[in-house]
Amino acid sequence: MKGRQLAGPAESRPTRPTPFERLWSDQDDSRLTGDPSLVVDVAGFEGPLDLLLHLARGQKVDLSRISILALAEQYLAFVDKARALRLELAADYLVMAAWLAFLKSKLLIPKQPGDDGETGEELAAVLQFRLKRLEAMREAASRLVNRNRLGREVFSRGMPELVVVDRRNTYTASLYDLLHAYATQRQRQAASNVQIAQRSVWSLKEARDILTRMVGEMKDWTALDHFLLRYLVSPTERVSAIASAFAASLELVREGQIEIRQDKPFAPIYMRGGHRTDREEGSA
Amino acid sequence: MNNGPKSVVVPFPKEGDGQGLSNPIDRMQVMETVRMVEAIIFASAEPVSERQLAERLPVGADLRTALEELQAIYARRGVNLVRIADSWAFRTAGDLTYVMNRDAVQQKKLSRAALEVLAIIAYHQPVTRAEIEDIRGVETSKGTLDTLLETEWVRMRGRRKTPGRPITYGTTEKFLDHFGLEEVRDLPGVEELKGAGLLSTRMPSNFSIPLPPSDPDELTEDEDPFSDIDLEELGLLTPRVTED
Amino acid sequence: MNNGPKSVVVPFPKEGDGQGLSNPIDRMQVMETVRMVEAIIFASAEPVSERQLAERLPVGADLRTALEELQAIYARRGVNLVRIADSWAFRTAGDLTYVMNRDAVQQKKLSRAALEVLAIIAYHQPVTRAEIEDIRGVETSKGTLDTLLETEWVRMRGRRKTPGRPITYGTTEKFLDHFGLEEVRDLPGVEELKGAGLLSTRMPSNFSIPLPPSDPDELTEDEDPFSDIDLEELGLLTPRVTED
Numbered sequence: 001m002k003g004r005q006l007a008g009p010a011e012s013r014p015t016r017p018t019p020f021e022r023l024w025s026d027q028d029d030s031r032l033t034g035d036p037s038l039v040v041d042v043a044g045f046e047g048p049l050d051l052l053l054h055l056a057r058g059q060k061v062d063l064s065r066i067s068i069l070a071l072a073e074q075y076l077a078f079v080d081k082a083r084a085l086r087l088e089l090a091a092d093y094l095v096m097a098a099w100l101a102f103l104k105s106k107l108l109i110p111k112q113p114g115d116d117g118e119t120g121e122e123l124a125a126v127l128q129f130r131l132k133r134l135e136a137m138r139e140a141a142s143r144l145v146n147r148n149r150l151g152r153e154v155f156s157r158g159m160p161e162l163v164v165v166d167r168r169n170t171y172t173a174s175l176y177d178l179l180h181a182y183a184t185q186r187q188r189q190a191a192s193n194v195q196i197a198q199r200s201v202w203s204l205k206e207a208r209d210i211l212t213r214m215v216g217e218m219k220d221w222t223a224l225d226h227f228l229l230r231y232l233v234s235p236t237e238r239v240s241a242i243a244s245a246f247a248a249s250l251e252l253v254r255e256g257q258i259e260i261r262q263d264k265p266f267a268p269i270y271m272r273g274g275h276r277t278d279r280e281e282g283s284a
Numbered sequence: 285m286n287n288g289p290k291s292v293v294v295p296f297p298k299e300g301d302g303q304g305l306s307n308p309i310d311r312m313q314v315m316e317t318v319r320m321v322e323a324i325i326f327a328s329a330e331p332v333s334e335r336q337l338a339e340r341l342p343v344g345a346d347l348r349t350a351l352e353e354l355q356a357i358y359a360r361r362g363v364n365l366v367r368i369a370d371s372w373a374f375r376t377a378g379d380l381t382y383v384m385n386r387d388a389v390q391q392k393k394l395s396r397a398a399l400e401v402l403a404i405i406a407y408h409q410p411v412t413r414a415e416i417e418d419i420r421g422v423e424t425s426k427g428t429l430d431t432l433l434e435t436e437w438v439r440m441r442g443r444r445k446t447p448g449r450p451i452t453y454g455t456t457e458k459f460l461d462h463f464g465l466e467e468v469r470d471l472p473g474v475e476e477l478k479g480a481g482l483l484s485t486r487m488p489s490n491f492s493i494p495l496p497p498s499d500p501d502e503l504t505e506d507e508d509p510f511s512d513i514d515l516e517e518l519g520l521l522t523p524r525v526t527e528d
Numbered sequence: 529m530n531n532g533p534k535s536v537v538v539p540f541p542k543e544g545d546g547q548g549l550s551n552p553i554d555r556m557q558v559m560e561t562v563r564m565v566e567a568i569i570f571a572s573a574e575p576v577s578e579r580q581l582a583e584r585l586p587v588g589a590d591l592r593t594a595l596e597e598l599q600a601i602y603a604r605r606g607v608n609l610v611r612i613a614d615s616w617a618f619r620t621a622g623d624l625t626y627v628m629n630r631d632a633v634q635q636k637k638l639s640r641a642a643l644e645v646l647a648i649i650a651y652h653q654p655v656t657r658a659e660i661e662d663i664r665g666v667e668t669s670k671g672t673l674d675t676l677l678e679t680e681w682v683r684m685r686g687r688r689k690t691p692g693r694p695i696t697y698g699t700t701e702k703f704l705d706h707f708g709l710e711e712v713r714d715l716p717g718v719e720e721l722k723g724a725g726l727l728s729t730r731m732p733s734n735f736s737i738p739l740p741p742s743d744p745d746e747l748t749e750d751e752d753p754f755s756d757i758d759l760e761e762l763g764l765l766t767p768r769v770t771e772d
Binding site for chain 3: 323472482
Binding site for chain 2: 155156157158159161170171172173174175177178179180181182183184185186187188189190
């Protein structure tokens, strides 16, 4: 595949220079220098997993033999540096940071008796699986586009003599045409009172998405908000974030997607994925 | 050009045997040139002149022999290689035009207006013409609705139980069939349209789109079925076949 | 798909000799059906479905045999008969690219993100947007799916029968045609990926768990030992009640 000309997380504005460029060594195309101080251009990445994959390749070993711990630390170091430079990182990157911090803690602390959750190694395997899967899809994409393609290497009849049509369909339109027509006109009519979305608070939906993405990964009790708050929220947004995250978690509980637990009032709230197997309540 | 008599089958020629090329290397080169010429003429949007062909072939390729060979190969086929002035093109064999012309219907694209109205009918059914106009903010021409009825993707369902008893419109089985939907409810909702990038993520919070009925064939409470007189007036009954 | 070896010329097959049809009348009928099928498919730039072909052939014509015959006849030609799902089309041979590329039309380039999403949809179909996002670990930006739907390589297939009934995406016949695939099963490497468990949404139970480092207690070069503050920040000590 050709170079990564597109901006990563905010690809809708590909040309606009992003502040991430300050993390970018102006050396040519290589986004990661040999310098361990980690110089990365986030703008060139398609999200945190892509960034991780790139860092993993830097370890120059097969993905199955990679040090996940080293990878997590590299990533966290990068996030810390970005924060030190007061750069705004997209929420996806911070969610990943929170998760990696959690993973790191699991990898470093020996498993406690009575902790029936996944081991750090199991969580690391999940991450490894996701990296491998993404890499596989990326390779698949490049194999796909490098095939002989119609209109580029292979051609159809240039001078068709007729269109063989279904007698039943004299008219053509695709579902895309239909939906496009609908969305466009409804939007046009609604245009008069479109509001600009404000991002200073976490919406319920945002919180929900983030929680789903994180909790989906872990099966044991975790005080997630602790990690989330550390990486995701500025002090001024804290209250709103806690409120939204809590409301969203209740909603997820109701749908059976997660379970939550609080040992006593004002104690940290623990959550875990709700697709329970035959596992008993954890006895922490 | 020799089209041969109708429906008489003649075995295909054995592809240039005995063209006097005894050397197998020469023979292979000719056949490779034939393949190139075949592909170029096939893909071209208009007849290709010999000069154009020569330009695209490798130096030293024998264009004349290749064309003769190709013409011989296709002489008895369903498609023939024909010469038009100094240019070459493939054409359906003359005796097969009857296979082609049968119901070769002109396929038409729906106009933007028709698409818009169709989409509104799909999402908002049962819906009256006035309601469609209200949603679109423009008047809908009679022709647009007629076109949609002609596609057989849209049908008149009945009459709304309101003053004036306006006709309600809805989609048909053929609509689902054409657009690959199992049911009308499979049409994407607001969040999904946003997710697919079809709808702006910054729509006002009171923006909503209706959930189409689960069974579009059933009349809703505020709809009346058509009466016989309605059917006749709307031309939905073909010249009365006095029944009963 | 069989693109054939580069520039190797093999004599054209002798058109179905020895296909086991000893009766010359049967043989003639087959060859006439072959001509019709050839003419119909050749005339169209778009793939023609088997149903459409059958509708145009005389009653009793053996479409399947004719298609096989025709595919064999064109196997080594400059133009090949290719199958795309349930449809058939003539396409220039893959090894003739170098004479053909002059015809190439400038195509809209897909972004890296769009390509990745396309591959995920192709290999994981039917797949929901949430699943695409899980695989990529990032929200699909507005416009990516939109672009893919617009190319008509991707379509909304239906809804997953799970709570919330999310819309599922899949590829189209146009996708197969564009990338020269007979069917989705022919995607490059799809079997290996499936075997490696890389086409599943969840980590398969047999997925190898990484070996712990040889001496897990030893810090690697790029690691620092933890300080107490680190431990606290990481939530490894019970969270502090007073906030900073």
